[in-house]
Amino acid sequence: MIAGDVDPPTALAEVKRLFGSIAPKKLPAKPRVRLRPVHPTSFALDTDRPSGTLMIALRTPGPRDADFAALEVLSDVLSSRRFDLYGLVPEGKALGTEFALDPLPEAGLAYAVLSFTAGADPKALEHDARAILARVAREGVPPELVEAAKLQERSAAQFQRNNIAELASVWSEALALYGLASPDEDLERIERVTAADVNRVARRYLDLDHAVTGVMLPRGSGRPIVTHGGFGGQESISLGEAHPTALPSWAQKALERLEVPPSTLHPVVSTLPNGLTLIVQSEDVSDTVSVYGHIRNRPETEELKGEEGVAQVLEPLLTHGSERLDRVAFQQALDAIGAREHAGTDFSVQALAEHFERAVELLADNELHPALPQAAMEIIRGQVAQGVAARNASPGFLTQRSLRAALYPLDDPSLRMATPETVRALTPAAVRSYYTRVFRPDLATIVVIGKVTSAAARAAIEKYFGTWTASGPPPGIDLPRAPPNGPGTVTVPDQSRVQDRVVLAQTLALTRSDPDYYPLQLGNAVLGGSFYATRLSIDLRKNSGLVYSVQSLLQAGRTRSVYLVEYASDPQNVAKAADMVAREVTAMQESPVGADELTRVK
Structure with missing residues (x-):
C-alpha cells in the first residue's frame, strides 16, 4: 500500500521494476477456522494505574460477514454520548465508557470498556452495564442514533483523507482484512444499514450469557525512599552480536543530499x-x-x-x-x-x-x-x-x-x-x-x-x-527559572513491574529560544534521542544487553529545561547501566561527534 504525495503510474512502474522479477510461489492452504463455544469467564488483575477498568467482551463475526456493517453502526450507537452507556458518566458511576469492535477475518470481538475511580464497586458498574446491553438486545436502539452514527461514519471517511498514515491503514484493512476493493465499499455497506438491521444484530450478538468479563483493580504503592537498591521482577534478554552495516547506495546518496523541502504551507x-x-x-x-x-x-x-x-x-x-x-x-x-x-x-x-x-x-x-x-x-x-x-x-x-x-x-x-x-x-x-x-x-x-x-x-x-473578552492584565503563566539541582537518588516501589524503570535527570539553564537549543537537540539525537541507532542504544542494549530500552530526551521550555535519560533494566543491572550512561555523556562532552553520526541525525 502506497499513500502520499506520489504519481500513481510512476509509483506502480517503480514497484514492478523492483519486485516484478520475484517468482510467485503457491501458498499452502490456510487451516480452517473452527470456533469453539465461548464459555463465560470473569477475571481480575491488579494495576498500578490510578483508575480501574472494566471490560465486557463478546464474540462477533468478522468483517467479511453480511452482519458486520450493522455491527459497526451498533458499535457507534453504543459509544454515542447520547446513549445510556455513556450516561453512566454524568451519573457518577463511571469515568468514561466506550464500545468497540476488534475484527479478524473470520471472527471478531465486541467489547464495552468502562473506567472507574479507585474504591468504586466494579460489580455494581458491571451490573449497570450489563443491564443496558441486555435492554439493547431486547428492545433495540433509537432510530435517530442509527442515523447519527451513519452520518458520523460519512464524516470520518472524509477525515481519513487528511492523514497519509491513516489513509494507508484503512485501505490496507479494507483489502487485506475486510476483503473489499476499497474503503468506500465499507461505507456503502454502512449506508444500506437500517435500524431494523442494527436491532437484529444486537439481539443476535449481545449474548451476555457467553461474555468474558475482565477487571483491572487499581492498587497503590509504597512511599518513595532514598535507596541504592532495585525493585521489580526478574527477566533476561539475549541479543545477538551487533555488526556495522554498510548502507545501500541509494540510501547513502540520500544522506549525502540533505535538503529541507520547500514548504507548501501559506497560512x-x-x-x-x-x-x-x-x-x-x-x-x-x-x-x-x-x-x-x-x-x-x-x-x-x-x-x-x-x-x-x-x-x-x-x-x-x-x-x-x-x-x-x-x-x-x-x-x-x-x-x-x-x-x-x-x-x-x-x-x-x-x-x-x-x-x-x-x-x-x-x-x-x-x-x-x-x-x-x-x-x-x-x-x-x-x-x-x-x-x-x-x-x-x-x-x-x-x-x-x-x-x-x-x-x-x-x-x-x-x-x-x-x-x-x-x-x-x-x-x-x-x-x-x-x-x-x-x-x-x-x-x-x-x-x-x-x-x-x-x-x-x-x-x-x-x-x-469576536465577543469574547477578558478583564485585567493576563495572569503570570511562566514557571520561574530553576537553579542547578543537586545529586540524589530516590526509589519508588512498584511490585507490578517485572523490571526497573530508571530516570536520570538534570536541570539546564538553557531555554527553548536559546541558540544552543539546536546543537544540543542534535547532540541528543546522537546520544539517545533517535531510536536504535544511537550511542546509548548500541552500547547499553545491543552490545552489553543491560537494558530493554533506553532513550534520552531534552525538554526545553520558555524559562527552564530538563535533560533526561530513561532506561528499563533488571534490578541488578541498574547501577552498571547508569555508569555507562555517565561515560557516554562524558564522551559527548570531550570528543567531537563524527561526521557520519551528525549526517544521520540531521
Whole structure:
C-alpha cells in the first residue's frame, strides 16, 4: 500500500521494476477456522494505574460477514454520548465508557470498556452495564442514533483523507482484512444499514450469557525512599552480536543530499480586536474543516492556594453543554452535522466543510458560555477527589513528583498538587472564577485548516469568538527559572513491574529560544534521542544487553529545561547501566561527534 504525495503510474512502474522479477510461489492452504463455544469467564488483575477498568467482551463475526456493517453502526450507537452507556458518566458511576469492535477475518470481538475511580464497586458498574446491553438486545436502539452514527461514519471517511498514515491503514484493512476493493465499499455497506438491521444484530450478538468479563483493580504503592537498591521482577534478554552495516547506495546518496523541502504551507495569520490570534490554512484534500484552539495556561501558577485541583474539575464539567443547550441537546446538535467537538484550554471541532460555520457556532457556545451545572459539578468533584487520592498513591505519580522534588526548590510551583481535601473544598463559585481568569482571548490561538477560504474562516471566527473578552492584565503563566539541582537518588516501589524503570535527570539553564537549543537537540539525537541507532542504544542494549530500552530526551521550555535519560533494566543491572550512561555523556562532552553520526541525525 502506497499513500502520499506520489504519481500513481510512476509509483506502480517503480514497484514492478523492483519486485516484478520475484517468482510467485503457491501458498499452502490456510487451516480452517473452527470456533469453539465461548464459555463465560470473569477475571481480575491488579494495576498500578490510578483508575480501574472494566471490560465486557463478546464474540462477533468478522468483517467479511453480511452482519458486520450493522455491527459497526451498533458499535457507534453504543459509544454515542447520547446513549445510556455513556450516561453512566454524568451519573457518577463511571469515568468514561466506550464500545468497540476488534475484527479478524473470520471472527471478531465486541467489547464495552468502562473506567472507574479507585474504591468504586466494579460489580455494581458491571451490573449497570450489563443491564443496558441486555435492554439493547431486547428492545433495540433509537432510530435517530442509527442515523447519527451513519452520518458520523460519512464524516470520518472524509477525515481519513487528511492523514497519509491513516489513509494507508484503512485501505490496507479494507483489502487485506475486510476483503473489499476499497474503503468506500465499507461505507456503502454502512449506508444500506437500517435500524431494523442494527436491532437484529444486537439481539443476535449481545449474548451476555457467553461474555468474558475482565477487571483491572487499581492498587497503590509504597512511599518513595532514598535507596541504592532495585525493585521489580526478574527477566533476561539475549541479543545477538551487533555488526556495522554498510548502507545501500541509494540510501547513502540520500544522506549525502540533505535538503529541507520547500514548504507548501501559506497560512494567513491575523489578530482579532480582542487579542485572539487566528491562523488559517486552506486545503482541499477532503471536504472537511478542522478548528483547533489553545489557551496559554498553567494550573500550577493560576490555581489559587487551597483550590488545587480546580482545573481537573473544570475539564470534565465542560462536557455538560452550554447555557443554551444541555449536555444531551448539545450532543444532538453536533450529531445533526456529524461533528466532533471538545471544549477546554485545548478546544477543537471537526466537521464537513458544508457545516463549518455551524460547527464554529457550537464550539464557541460551549467554550464561551459553558453550562457548568452545579449538580454535575458535585458528582465530578467527588470523582476527582477519589481519583486524586488514587493518583497520589500511584507509582507513576510518586515517581514524577519525587523527581521534581529532587530537581527544584521546595517552593517551586511545579510541586503544588491537588489533594482530596482541596478538591472536596471547591465551590461552584471557585470553578467559575478559575474559568473566568484562565479562559481569555488575548492568550488564545485558533487554527483553522481545511476546505475553507481565509476570508470565510476569519468571518466565522470573528462572528462567534469576536465577543469574547477578558478583564485585567493576563495572569503570570511562566514557571520561574530553576537553579542547578543537586545529586540524589530516590526509589519508588512498584511490585507490578517485572523490571526497573530508571530516570536520570538534570536541570539546564538553557531555554527553548536559546541558540544552543539546536546543537544540543542534535547532540541528543546522537546520544539517545533517535531510536536504535544511537550511542546509548548500541552500547547499553545491543552490545552489553543491560537494558530493554533506553532513550534520552531534552525538554526545553520558555524559562527552564530538563535533560533526561530513561532506561528499563533488571534490578541488578541498574547501577552498571547508569555508569555507562555517565561515560557516554562524558564522551559527548570531550570528543567531537563524527561526521557520519551528525549526517544521520540531521
